[in-house]
Amino acid sequence: MLEILDYLKDHVLMINLLIITIYLGFEVISKVPTVLHTPLMSGSNAISGIVIIGAIILVRQADATDYLTLGLGALGVVLGTINVVGGHAVTNRMLEMFKKK
């Protein structure tokens, strides 16, 4: 119990931010028209690829001989990049069709 309280105390700023961001996420999306649900889902899916940053940090800090970390970390970077680049590209393709002609 004490550990949990300590953890909360140490991360109080982060937890505050967390709550505000959750609220922000709800606010940003709550009035979105149906017409945009698919592009929005695809776009926000691309944003979830932000986890790639963790993989990059991991690879940067890996020893040159630690092939497990290098390999798995690089695989993480590949997968994350597919999510980010592919996600934004396909969202853009969809949204191009909504352009006024």
Place this chain on the structure above:
Amino acid sequence: MQYIELLYIVSTVLLIIGLRKLSSPSTARNGNVIAALGMGSAIFVAIFSPMANDQGNLLYIFGAIAIGSIIGLVYSKKVEMTGIPELVSVFNGFGGACAVSISILEAYKFDAASSYGLMATTYMALFIGGVAFTGSLIAYGKLAGKVKDWRSGISSYFNLAWLALCLGLIVFQVANPTAYAYLPLVILVVSLIYGLTFVWPIGGADMPVVISLLNALTGIAAALAGMVYGNMVMLLGGVLVGSSGAILTVLMCQAMNRSLINVVVGGFGASASAAATDQGDIKETTANDTAIMMRYAQNVMVIPGYGMAVAQAQKACKELDKSLTSRGVNVNYAIHPVAGRMPGHMNVLLAEADVPYNKLIDLDDANSMLTDTDVCLVVGANDVVNPSALDDPGSPIYGMPVLEILNSKNVVVLKRGMSKGYSGIENPLFFHDKTKMLFGDAKDTIETLNNEVKVMD
């Protein structure tokens, strides 16, 4: 060091602005570009910022980014618009897998001195990322028709027990981090299996909800990983996706008038054979009759479904629309929020065929317009027009808001045969007095209708 934090803040702001702009039709494209810029700058900082214990290894990073970019770009260019839900699902799975790969590596760095909070966060990222990964792959398989529905009476109990096992293992591992060296791997495997068994029993018609839910889970996994690294842009980006995904999931459940629990535990298709009795006769009609009816109608409402997209009939439909409109007929499209394989998927498919989006009428407005509609043309839609939702308490979709097309004067259903829809639910609409069936491939039929309309003057 401060300028790094500053750049991360700029990235976070770009992500928030991007997501905000993505939710309005006129600014959506800019929004996507802005969000991509935010991602780009965050990745740039992650690669080039000074870092404690930096070993370089930039070659690995650049190589991986190059490979990932090529794969991502090729698939996003190649995909058909009907295949978008599958692709989004796969991409989402990869995001989950990325979270898995980093959290399993982090898990093996722990020792007896590691903080409980950090360990718990890492294992939750591992678990949620794993569920999002295999769950998304199953969702992909189902959408692509490669994985059949599987369900048994015990699947929900099994899943609950498996979930409890998973969480129990995580609690045990956090309390005894050095007891068993292989336990993180066991947690990984159990999480991956849970993702499979969690999504597998969920019926086809519920896939949109599931994809949105899995999307939210990947966001949460990313946010948890952000807490592990104490990285704000990961945390905030992940939370944004998590909370916006959650609200989309709720909106979709509302559109189907069901609770999330009901989608995850229950599901369509289980009791689908309930209303199979006393169907009455069907009435077939010809393209010629239908064309005449539409040509002399005042208001025509097209009800598109996934069947239209599969038959690639959107463009033919747009041509028919043009012919009818030039002859003074008012043509609109009634779009049910869960038509297609993803919420809003139908809008994308019609946008591809250049149907102006002020002709796309959403559920409530369409229902009030249907009383003045002379002809409803149902093209490859089943469940979203099923009247059982309104009047048959025994039906699995009872209570789901549907397009009440029987309020219009005439209903013509374009269909290849009498097969059931994606959800496998019987549709009494096809046997109703007001309904006429026009069998054939939707694209050919609509082209024939168009030719008939054109020769009428």
